[in-house]
Amino acid sequence: MSSPLQSPPQLLVTVLDWGMGHATRTLPLIEHAAQEGWHVHVASKGTALAWLESHAKGLNHVTFHRKPGPNIKYAKRGNFWRIARQMPAFVAYVERERKWTAEIVNALGIDAIVSDNCYGCTASDVPSVLMSHQLQIPTPKWLEGSARLMVQRWARAFDEVWVPDVEPGEVSLSGALAHAHVHPNTRYIGVLSRLAQHKQPQPATRWARVGMVSGVEPHRTLMEQGLRTWMNGTEEPCLVIAGQPGGGIRVDGHITTWCDPSDEELAAALQEARTVICRSGYSSQLDLAALDVAAILVPTPGQPEQAFLGKLWAERFGFVCLTQKELEQGRIPDQASGALPACTANVVACRHLSAWLGSIRRRTD
Numbered sequence: 001m002s003s004p005l006q007s008p009p010q011l012l013v014t015v016l017d018w019g020m021g022h023a024t025r026t027l028p029l030i031e032h033a034a035q036e037g038w039h040v041h042v043a044s045k046g047t048a049l050a051w052l053e054s055h056a057k058g059l060n061h062v063t064f065h066r067k068p069g070p071n072i073k074y075a076k077r078g079n080f081w082r083i084a085r086q087m088p089a090f091v092a093y094v095e096r097e098r099k100w101t102a103e104i105v106n107a108l109g110i111d112a113i114v115s116d117n118c119y120g121c122t123a124s125d126v127p128s129v130l131m132s133h134q135l136q137i138p139t140p141k142w143l144e145g146s147a148r149l150m151v152q153r154w155a156r157a158f159d160e161v162w163v164p165d166v167e168p169g170e171v172s173l174s175g176a177l178a179h180a181h182v183h184p185n186t187r188y189i190g191v192l193s194r195l196a197q198h199k200q201p202q203p204a205t206r207w208a209r210v211g212m213v214s215g216v217e218p219h220r221t222l223m224e225q226g227l228r229t230w231m232n233g234t235e236e237p238c239l240v241i242a243g244q245p246g247g248g249i250r251v252d253g254h255i256t257t258w259c260d261p262s263d264e265e266l267a268a269a270l271q272e273a274r275t276v277i278c279r280s281g282y283s284s285q286l287d288l289a290a291l292d293v294a295a296i297l298v299p300t301p302g303q304p305e306q307a308f309l310g311k312l313w314a315e316r317f318g319f320v321c322l323t324q325k326e327l328e329q330g331r332i333p334d335q336a337s338g339a340l341p342a343c344t345a346n347v348v349a350c351r352h353l354s355a356w357l358g359s360i361r362r363r364t365d
Helices: 021-035 046-056 079-108 141-155 219-231 263-271 282-291 304-317 324-328 347-364
Strands: 010-015 039-044 062-066 112-116 128-131 160-163 186-188 207-212 238-241 249-252 255-258 273-278
Touching: 010 021, 010 046, 010 079, 021 039, 021 046, 021 112, 021 282, 021 347, 039 046, 039 079, 046 062, 112 347, 160 347, 207 219, 207 263, 219 238, 219 324, 238 263, 255 263, 263 273, 263 282, 273 282, 282 304
Parallel strands: 010 039, 010 112, 039 062, 112 128, 128 160, 160 186, 207 238, 207 273, 238 255
Antiparallel strands: 249 255
């Protein structure tokens, strides 16, 4: 730890803001770095930044910054091609992101960088880590080689790549997404979830149906509408987790809505549900793995990664995977199915972070 007369070392953590998944999985690392005596500068924007500010506001030596970035727009249908048309602007933005990172590094005296899927957030002469499970971006076959080379070029600007998953194999949670060789210093840091510390040994059933809404508009609202229709099919207690920071609690008959539950409340709700429905976004799946909860998975339309992960978990772990259209039409089984391999979340990741930050401090002392 730094002495009272010595300023703490400065860590920049940048977080991709496409939904809240990247924000939620970085929180344990932010908390751990602050506990290790680092001043953590957290940079993101939009809902992700709002969520991080609300969940880390009690931590000492944590400062928040708005990081500029492109706003990816989605459509109700044909989403893949709409996203694809925006990729050239995203690629060009990576270079602008490098300029922003250089400026903030110089202004704040940054000693190290952890970037969650922000490919341009690295700077020369500053140790940096890229955290990602997307070493192979899901694309049509004819684009796979180009996509892999692009990720490899971006990844090799960092000193290491950290993958929030177990080593490649039959119990890997991300499958082929994280098996591409894009960096010689790739570390698999295990399951990463801010809900892990709230896992109950023997949870009781409180809710018949729990639906966890996530994703960007318009799909967030379409999912919520489908979940509420599903919940109207029973008179037992149901819960909608709306994923809207700053909102409150609403009760409409047998359906309760939590807009922004605490981590402890969210973990309890997922464990105390008879049936859970959520997206097949990777961070949501990490939470399920950390809590050992089965769920019905609904990929966001037009997002190939979520479609891949939903299919992978159906084939590998026996989960049910529905399309959003099937959700909207009410074609939903009575219960979730499937079983995940046992894991202890966050331990390996925090150990890696401690070792890496310790090596940097020894270098700079």
